[in-house]
Structures are given as C-alpha cells and as structure tokens.
Amino acid sequence: MIEPYQLSHHNAQHEAAHQRKFTFLAEELGSETAERILARLIDFQIAIPSWALGTGGTRFGRFAGGGEPRSLEEKIADVGLLHALNKSSGAISLHIPWDIPSDGEAIKQLAASHGLVFDAMNSNTFQDQAGQAHSYKFGSLQHTDARVRKQAVEHNIDVIRHGEALGSKSLTVWLSDGSSFPGQLSFRKAFERTLDGLREIYAALPADWKIFVEYKAFEPNFYSTTVGDWGQSYLYASKLGPKAYTLVDLGHHLPNANIEQIVSLLLMEGKLGGFHFNDSKYGDDDLTAGSIKPYQLFLIFNELADGMDARGLDHATGLGWMIDASHNVKDPLEDLLQSVEAIKLAYAQALLVDRTALENARENNDVAAAQEILQAAFRTDLRPLLAEARLRAGAAISPLGLFREQQIRRKLIETRGLKAVATGL
Ligand SMILES: [Mn+2]
Numbered sequence: 001m002i003e004p005y006q007l008s009h010h011n012a013q014h015e016a017a018h019q020r021k022f023t024f025l026a027e028e029l030g031s032e033t034a035e036r037i038l039a040r041l042i043d044f045q046i047a048i049p050s051w052a053l054g055t056g057g058t059r060f061g062r063f064a065g066g067g068e069p070r071s072l073e074e075k076i077a078d079v080g081l082l083h084a085l086n087k088s089s090g091a092i093s094l095h096i097p098w099d100i101p102s103d104g105e106a107i108k109q110l111a112a113s114h115g116l117v118f119d120a121m122n123s124n125t126f127q128d129q130a131g132q133a134h135s136y137k138f139g140s141l142q143h144t145d146a147r148v149r150k151q152a153v154e155h156n157i158d159v160i161r162h163g164e165a166l167g168s169k170s171l172t173v174w175l176s177d178g179s180s181f182p183g184q185l186s187f188r189k190a191f192e193r194t195l196d197g198l199r200e201i202y203a204a205l206p207a208d209w210k211i212f213v214e215y216k217a218f219e220p221n222f223y224s225t226t227v228g229d230w231g232q233s234y235l236y237a238s239k240l241g242p243k244a245y246t247l248v249d250l251g252h253h254l255p256n257a258n259i260e261q262i263v264s265l266l267l268m269e270g271k272l273g274g275f276h277f278n279d280s281k282y283g284d285d286d287l288t289a290g291s292i293k294p295y296q297l298f299l300i301f302n303e304l305a306d307g308m309d310a311r312g313l314d315h316a317t318g319l320g321w322m323i324d325a326s327h328n329v330k331d332p333l334e335d336l337l338q339s340v341e342a343i344k345l346a347y348a349q350a351l352l353v354d355r356t357a358l359e360n361a362r363e364n365n366d367v368a369a370a371q372e373i374l375q376a377a378f379r380t381d382l383r384p385l386l387a388e389a390r391l392r393a394g395a396a397i398s399p400l401g402l403f404r405e406q407q408i409r410r411k412l413i414e415t416r417g418l419k420a421v422a423t424g425l
Pocket residue numbers: 174214249276324
C-alpha cells in the first residue's frame with residue numbers, strides 16, 4: 001500500500017530538517033552513545049494485536065471510522081502497512097477464534113511477504129461463541145462444572161495448534177474468571193481448578209513454547225479475579241514450570257500501582273514473560289501508550305533495560321513486546337503508530353540512563369542526584385534518534401506524516417467500505 005517512491009519522496013522532503021536535528025543531538029550525546037542506542041532501536045520490534053486494527057468501543061457505544069479490515073488477510077495487510085511506515089511493527093499477535101486461519105501456510109506466507117512474524121497467540125474463554133456447548137458465564141478454568149473446564153482447556157490447546165502452524169512460539173492466557181459478589185465462589189477452589197486447567201494446557205505446549213499468564217485486577221468481574229495480580233500470576237507460573245511466565249498489561253493494575261517495581265522483581269525471578277502496552281488514567285482504559293503517563297512508561301523501561309542486562313537477556317527477543325489497546329476516538333492505525341513511537345522513545349531514554357552514576361548515587365544515598373540522573377534521560381528529546389533509526393531501517397522519517405500525506409484511511413474506506421467492521425474488541 002506504500003510504494004517505495006512515496007517513501008523516498010517523503011524522506012527526501014524531510015531529510016534536511018531531520019539531519020539538522022540529528023547532527024545536533026548526536027553531538028550532544030557523543031557518537032558512541034548515539035550509535036549504541038540506534039542499533040538497539042533498529043532491532044526493537046513491537047507486536048501489533050489483530051484486535052486493535054478496528055475501532056474499539058465502550059459498553060455505551062462504538063463509533064466506527066470506516067475502512068476496517070474485514071478478514072485476517074486485511075488485518076495482516078494493515079500491520080504490514082504499519083511496518084512499512086515504521087519498520088518497528090514486524091509482528092502480529094492473533095486472537096482465536098476471531099482470527100482462525102483457513103490455510104495456515106498461506107497466511108504465514110502472506111505475513112512473511114510483509115516482513116511479519118507471528119507473536120503470541122491469544123485464547124478467548126471470556127465470551128461464548130456461536131454453537132458452543134457450555135457457557136463461560138461463571139468462568140472457564142475455574143468453573144464448578146468439569147465439562148466447562150474441559151472445553152476451555154481444549155480451546156487453549158486448539159489455539160496452540162493454530163499457532164504452531166503459523167510459527168508462533170507462545171500462548172497468552174487471559175482469564176476473565178472471578179466473582180462479582182462476596183460469597184459467590186471459594187477463592188481456593190477457583191485457584192486450584194484454574195491451576196489444574198493451566199497444567200493441562202502447559203502439558204500441550206511444544207518444547208520451545210512459552211505460556212504467558214496475564215493478570216487483571218478487576219473487570220468484567222468486580223469482586224474477585226482468579227488471576228488478579230502479579231502475585232497470583234507468579235504463583236501459577238511458578239507452579240506450572242519453566243515455560244510459564246507472568247505477563248504484565250499496564251492497564252491491569254489498581255490505580256497508582258508501582259508497575260516498575262513489579263517488573264523489576266519479576267525479572268529478578270526470571271518470571272517476566274511479556275508486556276501489553278497501553279495507557280490509562282482510571283482503569284483498563286486501553287489508551288495510546290505514553291499518552292497519559294509517559295514518565296511511568298520511561299520508569300518501566302528503565303527497570304526493563306537494567307533487569308534484562310542483569311540477566312543477560314536480549315532486549316529485542318528476551319521478552320514478548322505487544323500492544324494491547326483499543327481505539328474509540330482515533331484512527332486505529334494512527335493510534336498504533338503513536339503507541340509504537342512512545343514505546344520506542346521510552347526505551348531509548350532508558351538506554352540513555354547513566355547506570356554507573358545512578359548506582360553510585362544510590363550507594364551513597366544521594367537522593368537528589370539519583371532523581372537528576374533519571375530525569376536528565378527522560379527530559380532529553382530523543383525523537384531525532386528514533387527518526388534516524390527509521391531512516392536507516394528503510395522506514396519513514398515521519399510514519400504518521402506519510403500515513404496522512406498518502407490519505408491512506410480514505411483509500412482504505414474506498415476499498416473496504418465505510419461500514420467495514422473488524423472482529424475483535
Ligand atoms: Mn492485555
């Protein structure tokens with residue numbers, strides 16, 4: 001959808017202004033630092049969720065923007081477009097049953113033609129599907145009825161099989177299981193049944209796969225959640241074994257939780273598996289990453305960079321990096337471009353932190369200096385570095401700018417129609 005000549009035309013137009021800013025910044029940082037961060041930025045890819053390519057909604061309504069992908073093939077085309085624009089979105093995360101491939105090999109080849117691989121597969125036992133034998137109204141893996149639990153286990157194993165055909169290497173399990181009223185369930189029985197189900201799913205994992213146990217504090221259940229916080233997720237992951245990890249979704253905490261500390265300790269224990277990026281002010285708002293609390297995003301990346309180095313993990317491949325967002329009032333593709341940019345900016349700033357100086361300040365209880373060191377990195381405008389990384393990777397200097405110059409949404413509406421509705425949230 002983006003022709004090479006359009007990309008070079010865009011970059012030629014913006015090159016002079018970019019070079020001016022980049023040269024100044026590289027001189028400020030020193031070329032060694034600039035090159036070190038650039039190399040890591042070029043490698044760093046963030047998976048796009050198949051369910052975030054259409055308009056989201058709230059329980060009050062949904063206002064579609066038009067031109068949404070009508071099939072898995074069109075979803076892959078949309079992610080391919082994002083990747084062509086920023087060369088930072090080289091993976092797609094699928095949701096079953098919304099994205100069941102009719103021909104796995106053909107879908108895998110289509111994705112490869114866009115330079116995409118398949119990130120974590122996501123199962124769905126939080127909705128009832130047409131023709132389903134048993135209802136998840138009162139939970140899935142925690143359910144009192146063994147037949148419901150069996151159905152949920154079988155669904156997850158089915159998702160693994162679809163993922164294997166596509167070359168995915170991980171399964172993310174998010175359960176809506178829990179209770180809405182005190183007394184409704186036994187916390188202990190709900191936990192034990194859920195653990196039993198997860199064990200059966202774990203046993204079906206291929207040798208080189210991981211399972212991510214995602215937690216969430218509340219919603220859709222409003223009294224208790226059976227995988228409610230990182231402690232509970234860590235319990236499941238520890239009991240399951242070495243292929244099981246905790247997945248942190250930024251929106252799944254109670255207000256003001258210190259997510260950077262959670263991340264640090266999970267990494268220390270070798271149990272942090274992956275991330276769902278988004279931003280929020282009140283609850284699981286699923287807003288654009290970095291749009292509300294960019295400093296928190298930076299502090300999280302500060303712990304990620306530090307903790308991954310301490311464990312010798314490769315930044316680009318050591319953890320699963322995914323966006324999990326919903327777009328109610330923005331063009332989904334524009335929103336995703338903004339999220340990727342914010343994530344990479346926070347990552348770059350974390351790479352800029354002077355770790356030796358910070359460690360010295362900490363050991364000497366120099367609190368003011370420690371704050372200065374972190375904020376010096378956060379307040380450095382590294383956007384020219386991101387643009388340079390894109391330029392070197394063959395992407396657009398301004399992905400959002402090119403998206404708008406080419407009027408891509410208008411073209412998508414012309415092809416797919418104004419009323420096209422993507423499957424998903
Ligand atoms: Mn999530």
